[in-house]
Amino acid sequence: MSAQTITQKIIAAHCGKKYVYEGEYVFAKVDLALSNDVTTPITIQQFYKIFDNTTPKVFDKNKIVIVLDHFTPNKDIPSAQQNKITREFAKKFKITHFYDGGCAGIEHALLPEEGLIKPGDIVIGADSHTCTYGALGTFSTGVGSTDLSVVWALGKIWLKVPQTIKIIYYGKRNKNVFGKDLILATIKKIGVEGANYKTIELTGEVIKNLSIASRFTMTNMAIECGAKNGIIEPDEITYNYLKQVTGKKPKILNWLKSDKDAKYYQEIEIDCSKIYPQVALPYLPENSVNVKDLDKKIYIDQVVIGSCTNGWYEDLYLAAKVLKGKKVNPNVRCLIFPATPKIYLAAVKTGLIETFLNAGCIVNPPTCGPCLGGHLGILAEGERAVATTNRNFVGRMGHTKSEVYLTNPVVAAYSAIKGYIASPE
Numbered sequence: 316m317s318a319q320t321i322t323q324k325i326i327a328a329h330c331g332k333k334y335v336y337e338g339e340y341v342f343a344k345v346d347l348a349l350s351n352d353v354t355t356p357i358t359i360q361q362f363y364k365i366f367d368n369t370t371p372k373v374f375d376k377n378k379i380v381i382v383l384d385h386f387t388p389n390k391d392i393p394s395a396q397q398n399k400i401t402r403e404f405a406k407k408f409k410i411t412h413f414y415d416g417g418c419a420g421i422e423h424a425l426l427p428e429e430g431l432i433k434p435g436d437i438v439i440g441a442d443s444h445t446c447t448y449g450a451l452g453t454f455s456t457g458v459g460s461t462d463l464s465v466v467w468a469l470g471k472i473w474l475k476v477p478q479t480i481k482i483i484y485y486g487k488r489n490k491n492v493f494g495k496d497l498i499l500a501t502i503k504k505i506g507v508e509g510a511n512y513k514t515i516e517l518t519g520e521v522i523k524n525l526s527i528a529s530r531f532t533m534t535n536m537a538i539e540c541g542a543k544n545g546i547i548e549p550d551e552i553t554y555n556y557l558k559q560v561t562g563k564k565p566k567i568l569n570w571l572k573s574d575k576d577a578k579y580y581q582e583i584e585i586d587c588s589k590i591y592p593q594v595a596l597p598y599l600p601e602n603s604v605n606v607k608d609l610d611k612k613i614y615i616d617q618v619v620i621g622s623c624t625n626g627w628y629e630d631l632y633l634a635a636k637v638l639k640g641k642k643v644n645p646n647v648r649c650l651i652f653p654a655t656p657k658i659y660l661a662a663v664k665t666g667l668i669e670t671f672l673n674a675g676c677i678v679n680p681p682t683c684g685p686c687l688g689g690h691l692g693i694l695a696e697g698e699r700a701v702a703t704t705n706r707n708f709v710g711r712m713g714h715t716k717s718e719v720y721l722t723n724p725v726v727a728a729y730s731a732i733k734g735y736i737a738s739p740e
Contacts, residue, residue, distance in 0.1 A: 318574035320479045321546055322514040325454040325571075329437050337578075339476045345378070347431060348466045349440035351422055352383040352394070355401045358441055361464035373408050374470030380412040380431060381405055382422040385683045387415075390690035420655030420681040423447040423535060423623035428655055430561040434549040435568050439463065439472050444623050444705065446542065449534035450527065451557070452549035452571050457538065477543040478580035479514040480505075481573075484521035486588035490740060493633075494529025495625060495703065495723040497521070498536045499593040499603040501585060507601045511541035513580060516573065521587045522547060527556045528629035535624045536705050539600040548572045592738045594701075595721035598709045606726055606738040613720065614646070617700040618731040619712075620724050621652025621679075622686045625703035628658045630724040635667040637728035637739060643675040644734035650685070650692045651678045676731075685712050694719075701730045 317334060319327065327335045329343040350358050363371060373379055381401060386394035398415075405413040414425060423444050426432050434452035438445060441463040448455035458472070466472055482501060501515075515537050522530070530547055537545025547553075549571055557565040594609070596602040620626075620634050631653060643649045651671050653659035659681055662668050671678055677692075685692035686704040694700055694713030699720065702712065707719035720736055729739045 318576040318578065320514065320516060320573040320577045320579070321452070321548060321571060322454055322479055322516070322544065323476060325435055325437060326474065326476055328435065335476045337476055337478045341474050341476060342471050343437055343474055345439050345466050345470055345472050346433070346436035347378055347380060347438045348463060349380045349382070349422060349426065349438065349442065349445060350460070350463055351381070351385055351442055352387060352398055352401060353385045354441035354460050354463070355381055355404070356397045357460035358464045358467065359400060359404050361461045362467050365464060365468050373467050376409050377411045378470070379410050379467060380426060381410055382414045382425060383419050384422050384425070384681070385687065386689050387419060387682055388680065417656060420658070421623045421626055421683055424531075424626055424654035424658070427451065427531070428560055428657055430557070433557070434553065435571050437472070439466050443538045444535050446537045446544045447531055447535040447623060449537065449544050449546035450530035451553055452547065452568075454544055454546065456544045475512070477512055477514045479516050480510055480581045480583065481516045481518060481579045483582065483584045484517070484519035484587050485584065486521065486586045488521060488587050489591050491592050491723070491725045491738065492587070492590055493723050494525060494532035496590055496593040497587065498533040499595050499600060499721065500590045502536065502540045502600045503603040504583065504585065505540045507539060507599055508541045510537075512543050513541075515540065515542045515545045517545060517547050523550060526629060527552055528627040531627065532624055536600065539705060592723060592726050592740065594726065594736055595707055597707050597718040597720065600705070600707060600721060606722070606736060607740060609736060612735040613699065614735045615701050615720070615730060616647065616698040617692065617694065618647055618649040618727050619652070619685060619692060619700055619702040619704060620650070620727050621654060622683065622702070622704040623654065624705040625724055626652055626654030626658065626681075628661050630703065631658070631662050631667050634724040634728040635670040637725055638674040638676070638732070639670050641674055641732050643731045646734050647731050648692070649674070649676040649731040651676050652684050653681050655681050687711065688713050701727050701736055703727050
């Protein structure tokens, strides 16, 4: 039997095979199916079409997760109607993992925190950033609502086995360089279409020493270079995190790693000693440069710290360290979005929220907020925002003539104080 990558092994295990080939089409079992308040109503429509006049049934009410996180609390009548439809469906089919109101958080932080993500699983979600869970050694990818409706009905997904790009990170990390900077520099090197329908496997000594929050940030943005999924081999940091969130000793999967002689589409080495705090300029994540290399001051109107990319407790802690005893520039609105209620509560107990409020920040509930131009801070014409989010496309956070600059939480917080994009180095 030929050698396999970690992604091949996971897919093979879920379609009853010992080996799957790159480019092979398979029908694989799904361990968890995810949707949110934007994608669930469409999935519901397609789900009923599958059954036509027969009695509809979900494959497993315990393996479907629905999170109301994008436009919640309801921002307008259409979002209220969508959430009503979703609540009724969840109640009718007795969906075990339905998160609403004070129990809801940003889906891609909430699911790992709830202990729903396990190494070696296949997770399919009607959201492009479902690739986040690859940080735990999971094959996770986003699909359309029609594909998800089939998963609801059958518990399986049709897949083409992706080729894998192995990325090896080496060298010493510079001060204030985190997962966000590493992945922005990677996207700059690969390009926004450089890994289309491929796995990016993140490896190397730098990854082994990276926090779980930074790992989530990196796999979250795998889609920003076109990847089908991003994945990191589970290690001690992974299993310690799983023990923390579940309260149980996790099962160690010794097989869950790429074979030494596995075939790769491409291998890329990245010297992290050459990476400094990054900023991705409009209008693509690949437009990343060192903040220190900016040739002029870029004044800003808004700072957003949070999202499924950088709303973890570690991110809030890093931002609060910068803001402690300081004040947000009077020309800037600084918005804070803890990713989940538990993260919010931890930030309250440890004084981070007090630090943010004393600095003049606006603390919001755990929601996607303005990340996708939703609500709670969208931009007007001509306004500029520094954001710890994952995308800076035209009109992403509001008006088509606004601009979004992507950075890590330290740069974002420091920029909020200065009133222009800056790094505390």
